[in-house]
Amino acid sequence: MMGRTKKGRRSYSAGEWGRNRVRVFPDPRTGIMQVQWREHGRRLIRSLRHRDWDQAKQQADEIAAGLTEPRSDPADAEPEPLTLETLFDIYGDEVTPTKAKRSQRYDRAAMKRFLRFFGRHRKAKTLSQRDWDRFIRARRAGNAGGSRGPVSNRTVEYDLRFLLAILNWAAKSRDEEGRLLLESNPLRGLKLPKEKNPTRVILTQVEYEALLRVAGGMNWRFRVALVLAHETGHRIGAIRQLRWADIDRDGRTIRWRGEHEKTGYEHRTPVTSKALAALAEARRHNPGIGDTPVMPAPKDPFACMSRSLARVWWKRAEKHAELEPKRGRGWHSLRRKFASDLMDLPLKVLCDLGGWKTAETVLQCYQRPDENRLRKAIEEYRGVGIGSN
Structure with missing residues:
Protein backbone atom coordinates (compact mmCIF):
# COMPACT_ATOMS: atom_id res chain seq x y z
CA MET A 1 0.00 0.00 0.00
CA MET A 2 1.32 3.45 -0.93
CA GLY A 3 2.16 5.90 1.81
CA ARG A 4 -0.15 8.83 2.44
CA THR A 5 -0.06 12.09 4.37
CA LYS A 6 -2.96 12.85 6.70
CA LYS A 7 -4.65 16.20 6.54
CA GLY A 8 -4.87 18.37 9.62
CA ARG A 9 -2.27 17.14 12.06
CA ARG A 10 0.90 16.47 10.08
CA SER A 11 1.68 12.76 9.80
CA TYR A 12 2.59 10.22 7.16
CA SER A 13 1.61 6.55 7.02
CA ALA A 14 3.11 3.69 5.03
CA GLY A 15 2.36 -0.05 4.82
CA GLU A 16 -0.89 -1.96 5.44
CA TRP A 17 -3.11 -2.19 8.51
CA GLY A 18 -2.49 -5.36 10.53
CA ARG A 19 0.71 -6.15 8.67
CA ASN A 20 3.43 -3.53 8.35
CA ARG A 21 1.70 -0.22 9.14
CA VAL A 22 4.17 2.58 10.05
CA ARG A 23 3.39 6.20 10.84
CA VAL A 24 5.77 9.16 11.23
CA PHE A 25 4.90 12.53 12.77
CA PRO A 26 6.64 15.46 14.52
CA ASP A 27 6.66 15.65 18.29
CA PRO A 28 4.35 18.63 19.05
CA ARG A 29 6.75 19.96 21.70
CA THR A 30 10.18 19.57 20.09
CA GLY A 31 9.39 19.05 16.40
CA ILE A 32 11.64 15.96 16.35
CA MET A 33 10.25 13.24 14.08
CA GLN A 34 8.73 10.14 15.73
CA VAL A 35 7.99 6.74 14.21
CA GLN A 36 5.07 4.58 15.38
CA TRP A 37 4.30 0.91 14.59
CA ARG A 38 2.75 -2.15 16.27
CA GLU A 39 4.56 -5.21 17.54
CA HIS A 40 2.64 -8.18 19.03
CA GLY A 41 -0.40 -5.96 19.45
CA ARG A 42 1.53 -3.25 21.30
CA ARG A 43 1.90 0.25 19.90
CA LEU A 44 5.55 1.36 19.96
CA ILE A 45 6.99 4.82 19.36
CA ARG A 46 10.63 5.78 18.85
CA SER A 47 12.41 9.02 18.00
CA LEU A 48 14.05 9.40 14.58
CA ARG A 49 16.34 12.08 16.09
CA HIS A 50 15.89 14.69 13.38
CA ARG A 51 13.32 17.20 12.07
CA ASP A 52 13.55 16.51 8.32
CA TRP A 53 10.01 15.78 7.04
CA ASP A 54 11.08 14.31 3.69
CA GLN A 55 13.68 12.09 5.33
CA ALA A 56 11.08 10.89 7.85
CA LYS A 57 8.67 9.87 5.06
CA GLN A 58 11.43 7.99 3.27
CA GLN A 59 12.31 6.17 6.50
CA ALA A 60 8.65 5.24 7.01
CA ASP A 61 8.58 3.62 3.56
CA GLU A 62 11.84 1.77 4.24
CA ILE A 63 10.72 0.56 7.66
CA ALA A 64 7.34 -0.61 6.32
CA ALA A 65 9.07 -2.49 3.48
CA GLY A 66 11.32 -4.25 5.99
CA LEU A 67 8.57 -5.32 8.38
CA THR A 68 7.81 -8.73 6.89
CA GLU A 69 7.63 -9.79 10.52
CA PRO A 70 6.79 -6.96 12.92
CA ARG A 71 9.81 -7.50 15.17
CA SER A 72 12.25 -4.89 13.91
CA ASP A 73 12.92 -1.98 16.21
CA PRO A 74 14.07 1.19 14.41
CA ALA A 75 15.78 2.29 17.63
CA ASP A 76 18.26 -0.57 17.23
CA ALA A 77 19.69 1.02 14.11
CA GLU A 78 22.72 3.27 14.41
CA PRO A 79 21.49 6.90 14.58
CA GLU A 80 22.26 9.20 11.68
CA PRO A 81 25.17 11.59 12.37
CA LEU A 82 23.98 14.97 13.59
CA THR A 83 23.97 17.62 10.86
CA ALA A 171 28.17 17.74 23.97
CA LYS A 172 26.22 17.96 27.26
CA SER A 173 22.68 17.42 25.97
CA ARG A 174 20.99 14.09 25.32
CA ASP A 175 18.26 12.99 22.96
CA GLU A 176 15.09 11.09 23.90
CA GLU A 177 17.05 7.82 23.96
CA GLY A 178 19.63 9.19 26.38
CA ARG A 179 22.39 9.54 23.79
CA LEU A 180 24.57 12.66 23.66
CA LEU A 181 23.85 14.85 20.66
CA LEU A 182 27.63 15.09 20.17
CA GLU A 183 30.28 12.93 21.80
CA SER A 184 32.53 15.98 22.12
CA ASN A 185 33.08 19.49 20.75
CA PRO A 186 35.26 18.98 17.64
CA LEU A 187 36.50 22.60 17.78
CA ARG A 188 37.34 22.69 21.46
CA GLY A 189 40.68 24.35 22.27
CA LEU A 190 41.18 26.13 18.95
CA LYS A 191 42.63 29.62 19.12
CA LEU A 192 40.20 32.50 18.72
CA PRO A 193 41.21 35.56 16.66
CA LYS A 194 41.91 38.61 18.81
CA GLU A 195 41.79 42.30 18.01
CA LYS A 196 45.35 43.63 18.45
CA ASN A 197 44.27 47.18 19.26
CA PRO A 198 40.55 47.17 20.10
CA THR A 199 38.83 50.56 20.02
CA ARG A 200 37.51 51.17 23.53
CA VAL A 201 36.80 54.86 23.78
CA ILE A 202 36.08 56.34 27.20
CA LEU A 203 33.97 59.50 27.21
CA THR A 204 35.79 62.29 29.02
CA GLN A 205 34.19 64.55 31.59
CA VAL A 206 34.58 67.53 29.24
CA GLU A 207 32.80 65.64 26.45
CA TYR A 208 30.01 64.56 28.78
CA GLU A 209 29.42 68.12 29.96
CA ALA A 210 29.36 69.32 26.35
CA LEU A 211 26.71 66.74 25.48
CA LEU A 212 24.74 67.62 28.60
CA ARG A 213 24.68 71.30 27.65
CA VAL A 214 23.09 70.63 24.26
CA ALA A 215 20.77 67.89 25.55
CA GLY A 216 18.33 70.46 26.89
CA GLY A 217 17.63 71.68 23.37
CA MET A 218 16.93 68.18 22.11
CA ASN A 219 14.24 65.63 22.90
CA TRP A 220 13.72 65.19 26.65
CA ARG A 221 14.19 61.42 26.29
CA PHE A 222 17.79 61.92 25.16
CA ARG A 223 18.65 64.06 28.17
CA VAL A 224 17.08 61.57 30.61
CA ALA A 225 18.87 58.63 28.97
CA LEU A 226 22.18 60.52 28.94
CA VAL A 227 22.05 61.30 32.67
CA LEU A 228 20.93 57.77 33.60
CA ALA A 229 23.72 56.23 31.52
CA HIS A 230 26.28 58.46 33.25
CA GLU A 231 24.92 57.99 36.76
CA THR A 232 24.18 54.25 36.66
CA GLY A 233 26.81 52.91 34.24
CA HIS A 234 24.28 50.62 32.56
CA ARG A 235 23.88 49.82 28.88
CA ILE A 236 21.59 51.98 26.80
CA GLY A 237 19.63 48.82 25.92
CA ALA A 238 18.65 48.39 29.57
CA ILE A 239 18.10 52.12 30.18
CA ARG A 240 15.77 52.75 27.24
CA GLN A 241 13.60 49.77 28.29
CA LEU A 242 13.04 50.94 31.86
CA ARG A 243 9.43 51.03 33.00
CA TRP A 244 7.86 52.92 35.88
CA ALA A 245 7.37 49.67 37.79
CA ASP A 246 11.18 49.37 37.89
CA ILE A 247 11.61 52.71 39.66
CA ASP A 248 11.38 52.89 43.46
CA ARG A 249 11.57 56.60 44.25
CA ASP A 250 11.07 56.09 47.99
CA GLY A 251 13.79 53.47 48.17
CA ARG A 252 15.92 55.39 45.65
CA THR A 253 16.60 52.25 43.59
CA ILE A 254 16.18 50.94 40.05
CA ARG A 255 15.40 47.34 39.16
CA TRP A 256 17.25 46.15 36.07
CA ARG A 257 15.33 43.32 34.46
CA GLY A 258 17.33 40.27 33.42
CA GLU A 259 15.58 40.11 30.03
CA HIS A 260 17.15 43.46 29.11
CA GLU A 261 20.62 42.70 30.48
CA LYS A 262 23.31 41.10 28.33
CA THR A 263 24.19 38.80 31.23
CA GLY A 264 20.55 37.92 31.92
CA TYR A 265 21.16 38.99 35.52
CA GLU A 266 18.28 40.81 37.25
CA HIS A 267 19.48 43.15 39.98
CA ARG A 268 18.61 46.33 41.83
CA THR A 269 20.93 49.31 42.36
CA PRO A 270 20.73 52.54 44.38
CA VAL A 271 20.66 55.75 42.34
CA THR A 272 22.13 59.20 42.78
CA SER A 273 20.19 62.42 43.27
CA LYS A 274 21.05 63.42 39.68
CA ALA A 275 19.52 60.20 38.38
CA LEU A 276 16.38 60.81 40.48
CA ALA A 277 16.17 64.35 39.09
CA ALA A 278 16.32 62.95 35.54
CA LEU A 279 13.55 60.47 36.37
CA ALA A 280 11.46 63.32 37.81
CA GLU A 281 11.93 65.16 34.52
CA ALA A 282 10.76 62.07 32.64
CA ARG A 283 7.66 61.87 34.83
CA ARG A 284 6.76 65.49 34.08
CA HIS A 285 6.78 64.70 30.37
CA ASN A 286 5.39 61.19 30.66
CA PRO A 287 3.45 60.38 33.85
CA GLY A 288 2.60 56.72 34.15
CA ILE A 289 2.42 53.65 36.35
CA GLY A 290 3.13 49.96 36.13
CA ASP A 291 4.68 48.76 32.88
CA THR A 292 4.35 52.13 31.15
CA PRO A 293 7.78 52.96 29.59
CA VAL A 294 9.81 55.68 31.29
CA MET A 295 11.00 56.83 27.84
CA PRO A 296 8.32 55.75 25.35
CA ALA A 297 8.70 55.80 21.58
CA PRO A 298 7.58 59.21 20.20
CA LYS A 299 4.78 57.61 18.15
CA ASP A 300 3.78 54.78 20.50
CA PRO A 301 3.29 55.50 24.23
CA PHE A 302 3.23 51.78 25.03
CA ALA A 303 6.57 50.93 23.39
CA CYS A 304 10.04 51.85 24.61
CA MET A 305 12.15 54.17 22.47
CA SER A 306 14.19 52.25 19.93
CA ARG A 307 17.90 51.56 19.84
CA SER A 308 18.22 53.24 16.46
CA LEU A 309 16.57 56.43 17.74
CA ALA A 310 18.97 56.55 20.72
CA ARG A 311 21.87 56.23 18.29
CA VAL A 312 20.54 58.98 16.01
CA TRP A 313 20.10 61.36 18.93
CA TRP A 314 23.64 60.64 20.15
CA LYS A 315 25.14 61.54 16.75
CA ARG A 316 23.00 64.68 16.59
CA ALA A 317 24.14 65.72 20.06
CA GLU A 318 27.80 65.22 19.12
CA LYS A 319 27.27 67.53 16.15
CA HIS A 320 25.48 70.21 18.21
CA ALA A 321 28.20 70.00 20.89
CA GLU A 322 30.84 70.44 18.13
CA LEU A 323 32.73 67.36 19.26
CA GLU A 324 35.30 66.12 16.81
CA PRO A 325 34.11 62.79 15.35
CA LYS A 326 35.77 59.83 17.04
CA ARG A 327 35.29 56.19 16.07
CA GLY A 328 33.95 54.19 19.01
CA ARG A 329 32.52 57.11 20.95
CA GLY A 330 28.91 56.34 21.76
CA TRP A 331 26.59 55.22 24.53
CA HIS A 332 28.99 52.46 25.61
CA SER A 333 31.78 55.00 26.17
CA LEU A 334 29.68 56.27 29.11
CA ARG A 335 29.76 52.77 30.62
CA ARG A 336 33.57 52.79 30.38
CA LYS A 337 33.62 56.26 31.97
CA PHE A 338 31.55 54.95 34.88
CA ALA A 339 33.95 52.05 35.45
CA SER A 340 37.00 54.33 35.28
CA ASP A 341 35.50 57.09 37.46
CA LEU A 342 34.78 54.52 40.21
CA MET A 343 38.12 52.74 39.91
CA ASP A 344 38.84 53.19 43.61
CA LEU A 345 35.81 51.11 44.62
CA PRO A 346 36.20 47.40 45.40
CA LEU A 347 35.66 45.46 42.17
CA LYS A 348 32.78 43.46 43.64
CA VAL A 349 30.93 46.66 44.52
CA LEU A 350 31.59 48.15 41.08
CA CYS A 351 30.36 45.01 39.32
CA ASP A 352 27.13 45.05 41.33
CA LEU A 353 26.54 48.74 40.63
CA GLY A 354 27.12 48.49 36.88
CA GLY A 355 25.68 45.02 36.31
CA TRP A 356 28.94 43.36 35.23
CA LYS A 357 29.10 39.60 35.54
CA THR A 358 32.82 39.29 36.28
CA ALA A 359 35.57 41.56 37.55
CA GLU A 360 37.81 40.29 34.75
CA THR A 361 35.55 41.93 32.17
CA VAL A 362 35.78 45.27 33.99
CA LEU A 363 39.57 45.11 34.20
CA GLN A 364 40.12 44.03 30.60
CA CYS A 365 37.50 46.02 28.73
CA TYR A 366 36.25 48.96 30.77
CA GLN A 367 38.67 50.51 33.25
CA ARG A 368 41.50 52.74 32.11
CA PRO A 369 43.29 55.15 34.45
CA ASP A 370 43.73 58.68 33.09
CA GLU A 371 46.97 60.64 33.21
CA ASN A 372 46.10 62.47 36.42
CA ARG A 373 45.40 59.22 38.23
CA LEU A 374 48.66 57.71 37.01
CA ARG A 375 50.61 60.83 38.00
CA LYS A 376 49.08 60.80 41.48
CA ALA A 377 49.94 57.12 41.90
CA ILE A 378 53.60 57.56 40.91
CA GLU A 379 53.98 60.65 43.09
CA GLU A 380 52.55 58.82 46.09
CA TYR A 381 54.86 55.88 45.37
CA ARG A 382 57.92 58.17 45.12
CA GLY A 383 56.85 60.01 48.24
CA VAL A 384 56.66 56.76 50.18
CA GLY A 385 60.06 55.76 48.79
CA ILE A 386 61.73 59.04 49.83
CA GLY A 387 60.21 59.01 53.27
CA SER A 388 61.33 55.48 53.94
CA ASN A 389 65.00 56.18 53.22
Missing part, protein backbone atom coordinates in the same frame (compact mmCIF):
# COMPACT_ATOMS: atom_id res chain seq x y z
CA LEU A 84 24.52 21.30 11.51
CA GLU A 85 20.99 22.04 10.29
CA THR A 86 19.45 19.62 12.79
CA LEU A 87 21.68 20.83 15.62
CA PHE A 88 20.84 24.47 14.93
CA ASP A 89 17.13 23.62 14.72
CA ILE A 90 17.25 21.99 18.16
CA TYR A 91 19.30 24.80 19.70
CA GLY A 92 17.06 27.40 18.07
CA ASP A 93 13.95 25.75 19.52
CA GLU A 94 15.23 25.05 23.01
CA VAL A 95 17.90 27.63 23.90
CA THR A 96 17.53 30.73 21.73
CA PRO A 97 13.98 31.53 23.00
CA THR A 98 15.37 31.87 26.54
CA LYS A 99 17.57 34.81 25.49
CA ALA A 100 16.85 38.51 25.11
CA LYS A 101 15.25 39.57 21.82
CA ARG A 102 18.43 41.13 20.47
CA SER A 103 20.37 37.95 21.23
CA GLN A 104 17.66 35.88 19.56
CA ARG A 105 18.06 37.94 16.38
CA TYR A 106 21.82 37.43 16.48
CA ASP A 107 21.46 33.68 17.05
CA ARG A 108 19.23 33.28 14.00
CA ALA A 109 21.48 35.40 11.76
CA ALA A 110 24.67 33.65 12.90
CA MET A 111 23.22 30.15 12.47
CA LYS A 112 22.05 31.06 8.97
CA ARG A 113 25.54 32.34 8.18
CA PHE A 114 27.19 29.12 9.41
CA LEU A 115 24.77 26.96 7.41
CA ARG A 116 25.48 28.88 4.23
CA PHE A 117 29.21 28.62 4.77
CA PHE A 118 29.58 25.00 5.96
CA GLY A 119 26.45 23.54 4.31
CA ARG A 120 23.16 22.37 5.80
CA HIS A 121 24.03 18.69 5.67
CA ARG A 122 27.54 19.03 7.08
CA LYS A 123 28.05 16.59 9.97
CA ALA A 124 28.76 18.57 13.12
CA LYS A 125 31.35 16.09 14.40
CA THR A 126 33.47 16.53 11.24
CA LEU A 127 34.25 20.23 11.79
CA SER A 128 37.99 20.75 12.09
CA GLN A 129 40.87 23.22 12.30
CA ARG A 130 40.71 23.71 8.52
CA ASP A 131 37.04 24.75 8.71
CA TRP A 132 37.86 27.07 11.61
CA ASP A 133 40.66 28.78 9.67
CA ARG A 134 38.59 28.96 6.46
CA PHE A 135 35.74 30.69 8.27
CA ILE A 136 38.08 33.21 9.91
CA ARG A 137 39.62 34.20 6.57
CA ALA A 138 36.27 34.40 4.80
CA ARG A 139 34.51 36.30 7.57
CA ARG A 140 37.31 38.86 7.79
CA ALA A 141 37.07 39.42 4.04
CA GLY A 142 33.26 39.59 4.06
CA ASN A 143 32.77 36.35 2.14
CA ALA A 144 31.29 34.10 4.82
CA GLY A 145 27.73 32.98 4.23
CA GLY A 146 26.10 36.23 3.16
CA SER A 147 28.36 38.65 5.07
CA ARG A 148 27.87 42.25 4.00
CA GLY A 149 31.51 43.30 4.09
CA PRO A 150 34.85 42.88 5.89
CA VAL A 151 34.67 42.75 9.68
CA SER A 152 37.11 43.03 12.57
CA ASN A 153 38.65 40.17 14.51
CA ARG A 154 36.34 41.06 17.38
CA THR A 155 33.27 40.29 15.23
CA VAL A 156 34.81 37.03 14.00
CA GLU A 157 35.61 36.08 17.61
CA TYR A 158 32.02 36.78 18.64
CA ASP A 159 30.69 34.48 15.89
CA LEU A 160 33.08 31.66 16.77
CA ARG A 161 32.34 31.90 20.49
CA PHE A 162 28.69 31.41 19.62
CA LEU A 163 29.50 28.34 17.51
CA LEU A 164 31.60 26.94 20.36
CA ALA A 165 28.72 27.54 22.78
CA ILE A 166 26.35 25.52 20.57
CA LEU A 167 28.82 22.64 20.21
CA ASN A 168 29.55 22.63 23.97
CA TRP A 169 25.81 22.56 24.66
CA ALA A 170 25.34 19.63 22.25
